[in-house]
Structures are given as C-alpha cells and as structure tokens.
Amino acid sequence: MSTAPPSSPAGVLTQQDIDREIAAARKAYQAEGVPRQHPARDYPPYRSSTLRHPTRALVSLRDPEAAELRGPVFGATDVTDLDADLTRQHHGEPLGERITVTGRVLDRAGRPVAGQLLEIWQANASGRYAHQRDQHRAPLDPNFTGSGRCLTAADGSYSFTTIKPGPYPWRNHDNAWRPAHIHFSLFGTAFTQRLVTQMYFPGDPLFRYDPILQSVTDSAARERLVAAYEHDLSRSEWSLGYRWDIVLDGPAATLTEEEH
Amino acid sequence: MAQQLPTPEHPLTPAQTIGPFFGYALPHPAGGDIAPVGHPDAVTVHGTVLDGAGQPVPDAVVETWQAAPDGSLDGAPGSLPRNGVDGGPRPRNGVDFTGFGRACTDAAGHWSVRTLPPPADRPYLAVCVFARGLTHHLFTRAYLTDPGPGDLLLDDLDAARRDTLIARRQPDGTHRFDIRLQGEKETVFLDFPEQ
Numbered sequence A: 001m002s003t004a005p006p007s008s009p010a011g012v013l014t015q016q017d018i019d020r021e022i023a024a025a026r027k028a029y030q031a032e033g034v035p036r037q038h039p040a041r042d043y044p045p046y047r048s049s050t051l052r053h054p055t056r057a058l059v060s061l062r063d064p065e066a067a068e069l070r071g072p073v074f075g076a077t078d079v080t081d082l083d084a085d086l087t088r089q090h091h092g093e094p095l096g097e098r099i100t101v102t103g104r105v106l107d108r109a110g111r112p113v114a115g116q117l118l119e120i121w122q123a124n125a126s127g128r129y130a131h132q133r134d135q136h137r138a139p140l141d142p143n144f145t146g147s148g149r150c151l152t153a154a155d156g157s158y159s160f161t162t163i164k165p166g167p168y169p170w171r172n173h174d175n176a177w178r179p180a181h182i183h184f185s186l187f188g189t190a191f192t193q194r195l196v197t198q199m200y201f202p203g204d205p206l207f208r209y210d211p212i213l214q215s216v217t218d219s220a221a222r223e224r225l226v227a228a229y230e231h232d233l234s235r236s237e238w239s240l241g242y243r244w245d246i247v248l249d250g251p252a253a254t255l256t257e258e259e260h
Numbered sequence B: 001m002a003q004q005l006p007t008p009e010h011p012l013t014p015a016q017t018i019g020p021f022f023g024y025a026l027p028h029p030a031g032g033d034i035a036p037v038g039h040p041d042a043v044t045v046h047g048t049v050l051d052g053a054g055q056p057v058p059d060a061v062v063e064t065w066q067a068a069p070d071g072s073l074d075g076a077p078g079s080l081p082r083n084g085v086d087g088g089p090r091p092r093n094g095v096d097f098t099g100f101g102r103a104c105t106d107a108a109g110h111w112s113v114r115t116l117p118p119p120a121d122r123p124y125l126a127v128c129v130f131a132r133g134l135t136h137h138l139f140t141r142a143y144l145t146d147p148g149p150g151d152l153l154l155d156d157l158d159a160a161r162r163d164t165l166i167a168r169r170q171p172d173g174t175h176r177f178d179i180r181l182q183g184e185k186e187t188v189f190l191d192f193p194e195q
Helices: A015-032 A219-223 B159-163
Strands: A098-107 A117-122 A147-150 A156-165 A168-170 A177-179 A181-186 A193-200 A238-244 A245-246 B043-050 B060-065 B098-106 B111-117 B124-131 B140-143
Touching: A117 A156, A147 A156, A181 A245, A193 A245, B043 B060, B043 B124, B060 B111, B098 B111
Parallel strands: A098 A238, A098 A245
Antiparallel strands: A098 A156, A117 A147, A117 A181, A168 A177, A181 A193, B043 B111, B060 B098, B060 B124, B124 B140
C-alpha cells in the first residue's frame, strides 16, 4: 500500500491505526530473529508505555551473592481461608458465570514453587473494576470486589473460585476494548522471579485488537497467557473449570546443604 | 550434585502490565512498615517515581527486598498480613523483620518504606517497580551507603549512571531514592541472567 488511510478526525487513533502498529511491531520482531518471550517495554501501540520505559539497555548483573537470588517468604498470616473464593466475600452471590481457575506455579526447571503468595484481581462480570478511576458505564456489583490471594501448595498448585470477568473499554485509542482477563501477581523463591501478568480466556475475539496482549510479540509466548477450558474441572450444576500453569523466569540461589 | 544436571527448560510465562486498577488488591497499609515497631535503628527510604517527561507516576508499585542487618536472607512471613474477620489488612506483628516491603505511589508519585539498614556487604535494597504503561517490571537497587570500589554492579558504571543507584541522605535523616523510568538521569535498571 502506498498511503495509509487517514486517521479519524482530530487525530484520534483508530483501531486500524493500532492494528498497523501491532503488525509492524510483530514484523520487526520476526525480522530481528532474536527470541524474546517477555513483552518489549517500548511498545508504541500501548500508548501509556511511551514515557514509561527506559531507553538505556538494562545492566546485566551476574552476582552469586546478590540479595535478589533470595526473596520474601509468606505464610499463614498473609492469607485467610476465604481469600481464594472471590464469590464469598460479601453477603450475597455475585452476578456472572461462576468459574474455577486452577494450575501450578513452576520454575524454569519445572520444580514446583511451594508456599508462595499468589494474588489476583479482576473486573466484575459486567467489565467494571471496583475502582473509582474506572468510570465505564457498566454496573458495579455489591457482591463482588474482585481481589483474592492464596499460598501455593507443596506441589506448586493453586485454585481460585471467582466469576468470569467481562471485557471492558479503555482509552488507548478509539473503540479500544480489553479482552476478559484476570491479573496475577506471583513470588518465586528468588526476587528475580517476581512476576505480574494477566490470564486470558480461550477463544476471545478481542485478542488480535488488544495492544497489551499483543505486546508479547512472540506468538508461542502469547499463547501461554491463555488458560485452557478443562471440562473435568467443571462441576455439575455449579462452575466451569479453567487450567492455567505459570512458569516463573529468572535465576534463584541454589541452596547448599548447610543452608537447608 | 545430581540436581545440577541439565533439566529440560520449561517455557516461561510472559509478564504483562500491572495496569491502573490494582489499587484494591495489592496495596497494604503496613506494606512499607518493614522495621519492627519502635526499633531504634529504623530508617526511612523514600522517593518519587518519574516518567520520561519528568512527571510523577501516581500508579506505580515499588517493592523492596533486602538482607537483614545480621546478613540473613531468610526473610520471615507476615509482610502483608490479613485479619480473619473480613479478610482485610491488619498491622504487621511488630516484631519480625521480613525483609520485604510494598509501597504504592501516591497522587504525587511518592513512595516510602521504613526499614532497618542492610548489612555492609549488601548495603542496598533490591527494588522492583511496576506501573501502568510498563509492560514488564523493572529491577534496580537503592544503595543506602556508598560501598566504594569492589561492588560488582557499581564498579561497571560511569559516575553519572552510578549516581542513580545511591540514595541521598537528607537533612532530616531520611534516604531519598527517586526512580526515573526514562530521560536524562534515567535510573540504572538491572537484568539477572541465569548464573
């Protein structure tokens, strides 16, 4: 194409503008030929990244004594019994499709991450966050806040009961919509393994339009952000089940016998 | 050790931005109270998170992790304690030094933690920054004292870059550590490759 069609009036970015930028970023990634599984911090289609990414290269630190190779620990006082069930935090049942999200947290070698804190937050079934900055004209649900936490079990497993969040509009560009997602925050055995990410639901038609999901330019890596519907995890006349395993990046200290 | 034999590498889960709406899930009123209550050696470390235009970032999370004054990296549970009545936050137990803090920036982009000084051989707080607009968190370090030559990280940096990692002692005794995500005095951010 010789010329791009004009943007909508007053310089408002359209979805078509963003689509072109997403395609360009993906093409550049493929041409570069260097695998990168995390999103680039400089990702123009996600407008808020423009002034919030460093322009200097990260400094690589190989220090076997680094404090970052160990990390915080959490325990019984950091969670309560009801924290993993987001449908039981109020007097009534929240509206929406009741789901469970289950999986395991592993390190790069496939070892389970046990006893660590996992936090989640999400919009309600209508796509509205219990946050005053979210002024989307969709109803709040008095029976749903949308935050939960748990400690991973000895085998790295976790499980949450919640409702399926709705997609919602945002102001990155005209007619911008986020696919339904749940935010996850995780700790590993090392601070270097810290991870904040988002889990998506299979088959969402908004994937291709969303610059946040597409900021992961590697398609195989992007796929790993999508949970699997697993019928055996669904419970008759109660809830639908999704599975999502998480693998934490980053080195960790190898504990010697004396340190055990 | 047998455990050190190469194992098949599992493909990692990519990061995604923390977004703008974490405010009812992650902040904890005691998140920055790392020092045990009334501890005489407590120090305050604080600063502003700034974007590439020099504007404060009001929706960032700043987490810190450090060695205890005695050098221990074992940490302790209880950095983000919950009460069993309604699941809401409760104060820390006032005794244990967990080594971990979580501070969220206010409307002016300011954050602070109150902690104990790290030991001389690791005289820094490891810092992890999250924000709306940041697709993948950033690591840096806030050195509370300048360790002088011999520090693996600082020795490799020119003076101006090195300077971004040294917290400034203020007249009121607090340690100021501003985090500049982009721009002329951009903070040095770190990458930890496999050893």
